[in-house]
Amino acid sequence: MTVIEMSGVTKEYGPVHALDGVDLRVERGEIVALLGPNGAGKTTTFELLLALARPTRGRVEVLGGPPSAARGRVGAMLQSAGLPEQVTVRELVRLIGRSYPRAVPVDEVLERVHLDGRAGRSVTTLSGGERQRLLLALALIGEPELLLLDEPTAAMDVVSRRSFWAQARTAVGHGATVLFATHDMTEAETVADRILVIARGRLLADGTPTELVGDDDLEEVFLALTEELSTAHPEGAVR
Numbered sequence: 001m002t003v004i005e006m007s008g009v010t011k012e013y014g015p016v017h018a019l020d021g022v023d024l025r026v027e028r029g030e031i032v033a034l035l036g037p038n039g040a041g042k043t044t045t046f047e048l049l050l051a052l053a054r055p056t057r058g059r060v061e062v063l064g065g066p067p068s069a070a071r072g073r074v075g076a077m078l079q080s081a082g083l084p085e086q087v088t089v090r091e092l093v094r095l096i097g098r099s100y101p102r103a104v105p106v107d108e109v110l111e112r113v114h115l116d117g118r119a120g121r122s123v124t125t126l127s128g129g130e131r132q133r134l135l136l137a138l139a140l141i142g143e144p145e146l147l148l149l150d151e152p153t154a155a156m157d158v159v160s161r162r163s164f165w166a167q168a169r170t171a172v173g174h175g176a177t178v179l180f181a182t183h184d185m186t187e188a189e190t191v192a193d194r195i196l197v198i199a200r201g202r203l204l205a206d207g208t209p210t211e212l213v214g215d216d217d218l219e220e221v222f223l224a225l226t227e228e229l230s231t232a233h234p235e236g237a238v239r
């Protein structure tokens, strides 16, 4: 089953083409990395998939229909996510869980992200990595069929990063599909079944880590692809 389908998608903000004719598909159960430099269009892709923005042109489908109809079946961690103060971890997870028809029990979701020992703590006292795991718990609480993670491990050390992906994999074991954005080549290569390289709003490559890298190094492949685009289109995504 196709979980994400984008065809001919362009998103313009005035003269800026945040996305420029993007075609992509993600199938059920895949873990897909979206790799791209700053301003490539990664966050814009998530915003379109979450119905937080509409494409200027083209078609976006999530779980077989318009993104707005899929909202309750999608869990997300966005870079812009803020957390309220004055609440405990347990209170916040319980509160968000109430908006889903089939929420995972609070203690179970906290255990899944290894925050069971922090349930009674105020969210303001969490470390950067714990905060990210709390955001993952909030993304998982509705037992989503699709997880959209925008640079979810940006603030994490190696140990937290590994444990984070172990949790995300458990979620996939429950049937979910994952699309995540990252700047980290090693993370893309080790975590993802498939890597999409995006720059200046265009999809430059789509393949398994082995298909993309071969005997080369992913960083070299990535730099070659993005430099090729800069040479071909020095004006960038601004028209």
Ligand SMILES: Nc1ncnc2c1ncn2[C@@H]1O[C@H](COP(=O)(O)OP(=O)(O)OP(=O)(O)O)[C@@H](O)[C@H]1O
Pocket (backbone or CB within 6 Å): 013, 016, 017, 018, 036, 037, 038, 039, 040, 041, 042, 043, 044, 045
């Ligand atoms: N609301 C907006 N108004 C105007 N321009 C925007 C808006 N949102 C995004 N853009 C522009 O669209 C382009 C793509 O931005 P986007 O945030 O999708 O990139 P990104 O790949 O997520 O970057 P980063 O890795 O830095 O987070 C950038 O040039 C950005 O400045």
